[in-house]
Amino acid sequence: MHSHPPVLQVQDLRVAVAGRTVLQSVSLQVNAGAVVVLMGANGSGKSTLGLALAGHPRYEVTRGQASLGDEDLLAMSVEARARAGLFLSFQAPPDIPGVKNNLFVRTAVNAVRQARGEAPLDAFDFLGEARAAARRLGLPEAMLNRPVNEGFSGGERKRNELLQLAMLRPRIAILDEIDSGMDVDGVRATVELVAALRAQGTGFLVVSHYQQLIESLAPDAVLRLDAGRIAQSGGLELVQDIARTGYAPARQALEA
């Protein structure tokens, strides 16, 4: 039996955005190979948490700690966080005009490989792997040759995030509503990719509003973010409660 050390630890994290405190005090842990689901009403701060952990400059950490393995995440630059194995898929993946998708992904993959002490992939090997991953994810191969996300449909953008995830094999992956806008085949491909990476030790923090995806992922824990903190944690019964009653009654119950 393997032990499953924590890959992401967040302790008492407070985050301000545009001068307003959005996260008051968030604490959570994701172990290697684990899937932790983060739920919460629109505007509760789920994306804020992911962006703050990734080091987005507009999301200011004003208190608390976060570590990736035994490294101090908050002391690292954005690039260093990515090299150390943190991956964030965006809720709304941006275009990068003028930058070809395959060059973008290969550059990122080789930066991460270098940090892991692995040899870089040359263009030929990279293309072989990227084509195979694109095929598994149902992403047309031609998209590797286009500028990143430019003219991509909503679902294609999400699949392109999955391509990066598959190629980067991060230590911790934060997936922010990866399922929104994806068709059933895309959701199935997501579940399969998460299962495959998890077996290799990647820990996942998955933000989602959808019971079907969450149940398919067989998460180790489900957390509910409210009023800037983790208000509840549990298993799939928590997802079912939220689906049945919505966020408002749970909130009233906690305030009562």
Ligand SMILES: Nc1ncnc2c1ncn2[C@@H]1O[C@H](COP(=O)(O)OP(=O)(O)OP(=O)(O)O)[C@@H](O)[C@H]1O
């Ligand atoms: N760059 C920003 N500038 C100003 N306010 C922001 C910014 N980013 C987030 N906020 C505010 O912070 C709060 C939390 O937003 P966030 O996007 O983290 O919510 P969320 O839980 O991801 O919601 P959703 O389920 O709709 O994706 C919201 O009130 C939002 O308006």
Ligand SMILES: [Mg+2]
């Ligand atoms: Mg969000």
